[in-house]
Every structure is written in C-alpha cells, then in structure tokens.
Amino acid sequence: MEINLVSDTVTKPTPEMLEVMFKAEVGDDVFQGDPTINKLEEMAANMFGMEAALFCPSGTMTNQIAINCHTQPLDEIICHKLSHVYSSEGGSFAFHSGVSVTLLDGPQGKITADQVVESIKPEYDWTARSTLVVVENTCNIGGGAVYTKEELQPIADACKKNNLKFHLDGARLFNALVETRDKPKDYGELFDSISICLSKGLGAPVGSLLLGNQAFIKKARRIRKIMGGGMRQAGYLAAAGIYALENNVDRLKLDHHRARVIAQVLEDLPFVENIRPVESNIMFFDVKKPMTAFDFLDKLKENGIAAANFGPQTIRFVTHLDFTEEMLDETVRILKGFN
Numbered sequence: 001m002e003i004n005l006v007s008d009t010v011t012k013p014t015p016e017m018l019e020v021m022f023k024a025e026v027g028d029d030v031f032q033g034d035p036t037i038n039k040l041e042e043m044a045a046n047m048f049g050m051e052a053a054l055f056c057p058s059g060t061m062t063n064q065i066a067i068n069c070h071t072q073p074l075d076e077i078i079c080h081k082l083s084h085v086y087s088s089e090g091g092s093f094a095f096h097s098g099v100s101v102t103l104l105d106g107p108q109g110k111i112t113a114d115q116v117v118e119s120i121k122p123e124y125d126w127t128a129r130s131t132l133v134v135v136e137n138t139c140n141i142g143g144g145a146v147y148t149k150e151e152l153q154p155i156a157d158a159c160k161k162n163n164l165k166f167h168l169d170g171a172r173l174f175n176a177l178v179e180t181r182d183k184p185k186d187y188g189e190l191f192d193s194i195s196i197c198l199s200k201g202l203g204a205p206v207g208s209l210l211l212g213n214q215a216f217i218k219k220a221r222r223i224r225k226i227m228g229g230g231m232r233q234a235g236y237l238a239a240a241g242i243y244a245l246e247n248n249v250d251r252l253k254l255d256h257h258r259a260r261v262i263a264q265v266l267e268d269l270p271f272v273e274n275i276r277p278v279e280s281n282i283m284f285f286d287v288k289k290p291m292t293a294f295d296f297l298d299k300l301k302e303n304g305i306a307a308a309n310f311g312p313q314t315i316r317f318v319t320h321l322d323f324t325e326e327m328l329d330e331t332v333r334i335l336k337g338f339n
C-alpha cells in the first residue's frame with residue numbers, strides 16, 4: 001500500500017468527478033464565454049455573499065493578483081512570517097507588485113489586531129506605505145491552525161479604521177469552516193478579497209478562486225491575463241471545482257479526525273517531540289536529535305509512507321481525500337511498530 005501524507009494536493013479526481021469534467025459545457029473564458037467557469041464563479045460569489053469571483057490556475061496566482069490589485073509599488077504588506085505569500089511564493093510580491101513586507105510573529109502562524117496596528121508605518125518620506133494585511137486560514141506552516149471569526153473581526157476592524165485592505169489566503173478555508181461552523185458569508189463581510197484553493201482538501205485537480213467586489217475582480221481579470229493565467233476552455237477544470245464544492249466540503253471533518261488519530265500515536269513515540277496542536281488536517285512535529293527529519297522520512301519510506309520535510313528536525317503530515325480509513329489503520333500500525 002502506497003501512503004502519501006506529503007500534502008493534500010496529491011489527490012486525483014474520482015470517477016464521479018471525472019464524469020462531470022468530461023460532460024462539462026465549455027467556451028473561451030478569456031471572452032468570459034465558458035458557461036461552466038461562469039457558473040463556478042457565480043456559485044462561489046453567492047456562497048460568500050461577495051459580488052464576483054475569478055477562476056485562476058493556482059492559489060499563488062490568486063494571492064499575487066490580490067496583492068497587485070490592492071497595492072502600489074513602494075507599499076508594504078503586513079503578514080505572519082510563516083505565511084504562504086511570504087515564504088512559499090518565491091518572494092514574488094516584490095517581483096510582481098514592487099512592494100515590501102512587514103513580518104509579524106505569533107503562535108501557530110496567527111496574528112492579532114494589536115500587532116497589525118503596532119506595525120502600521122507612520123507616513124514619512126522614508127517609510128513604505130502600509131496598505132494591505134494578509135492572513136491565512138487555516139495557517140499551513142502554523143500547523144494547520146484555525147482562526148475563528150471572533151479572532152478575525154478585530155483585525156478586520158483595525159484594517160477598516162486604518163484604511164488598510166484585508167486579504168484572506170483561504171487555501172484551506174473550508175478546513176477552518178467545518179471546525180468553527182462559521183459561515184462563508186461571515187467571511188465575505190470580513191475581507192476585501194478571499195482566495196480559495198479547489199485543489200487542496202477539496203480534491204479538484206487544478207484551480208483556485210479569487211473573490212471580491214466587481215471593481216476588484218474586473219482589475220483582477222486583467223492582471224490574471226497579464227500573468228498568463230487567462231485560460232480558454234478551462235470549464236473542464238471548473239466542473240471539477242463545482243463538484244468539489246458540492247460534495248467534498250463536509251467530509252473534511254474526516255481528514256481532521258484522521259489527523260488527530262495519527263497525532264495520538266505520534267505522542268507515544270519516544271523520538272518524537274513538539275507535536276503542534278492538531279486543529280485540522282495538518283500535523284507538524286519534530287524528531288529528537290540525534291535522529292534527523294531525513295532519518296525518519298527514510299524509515300517511513302521503507303514502510304511505504306511518504307511525508308514532507310520542513311527543517312532539520314521537522315516533519316509535516318497532511319491527511320486528504322485519497323488517504324483512506326484502510327491507510328489510516330496501516331499508518332497507525334507502522335508508527336506503533338517504531339515504538
């Protein structure tokens with residue numbers, strides 16, 4: 001049995017998903033003539049109570065388009081030091097948008113309104129202009145941590161008060177929503193723009209959505225084209241996205257449950273320490289020296305389990321749609337064997 005805990009991006013479309021993809025009605029989306037993409041964008045906008053949405057090839061692109069639309073060169077964005085926009089998008093906020101960044105720290109990849117307010121630069125000739133705050137929910141490298149609406153509201157209020165835009169990197173927003181039971185519409189009210197990945201826990205092969213008001217999405221459509229993300233008959237991909245939103249949201253709870261089961265087994269392993277709180281489908285933990293992350297990954301690999309390295313001692317496991325109950329049992333059996 002091959003078990004892949006590297007990421008929730010490794011899933012492959014199920015026969016049911018492939019079926020709706022095959023049958024999708026398509027057109028040229030650069031002319032906004034793909035009915036399936038139009039349907040997905042409308043469905044997502046309605047779901048979040050936002051005016052409009054834009055289907056893009058990746059979550060990196062939706063985040064980078066949002067940064068580009070909300071800022072001018074010489075502005076700065078404010079985000080956590082572990083955030084994807086800073087750590088995993090090649091520093092491209094500087095490349096695409098000519099902006100710098102103020103990095104905040106905080107437990108589990110999360111930031112607070114006080115931190116945001118304290119980091120806003122006064123308007124001198126020599127300071128970058130603070131114009132955009134980005135948060136991530138769930139926080140990937142923060143260990144899959146979940147923000148509640150109550151935690152985000154004060155940050156949203158601080159942004160409004162200080163004339164900052166507020167963007168959500170919601171690559172795994174639905175993982176947060178199934179835990180907190182907050183509603184997508186609550187999020188539509190909190191943020192100026194939201195990015196959602198269809199290709200993570202939701203199990204679509206490709207695609208992310210950017211949400212915002214009409215004027216923002218109009219601008220975003222132009223930036224998407226300029227970044228090379230204007231796709232033609234991509235309704236085949238959007239069909240998978242519609243299927244994912246209709247069928248694969250509630251089951252995310254199962255991924256979270258399985259992650260907790262694995263974390264409990266990890267607790268008992270003598271060479272494992274510092275397991276971050278498991279709040280969704282992501283587990284971060286360290287192995288004790290002299291063992292290294294690579295040693296442990298090798299051990300896992302010999303037993304048919306793939307996982308990801310995040311530092312000399314740090315490992316990440318991620319559960320997902322293609323990680324079955326049978327695989328959970330096998331993973332637990334193998335891990336217990338290391339004891």
Ligand SMILES: *Cc1c(COP(=O)(O)O)cnc(C)c1O
Nearest residue numbers: 058059060061084136140169171
């Ligand atoms: C995966 C991910 C993205 C987007 O990644 P792509 O691979 O470009 O789709 C954005 N933010 C977070 C937190 C992610 O985990």
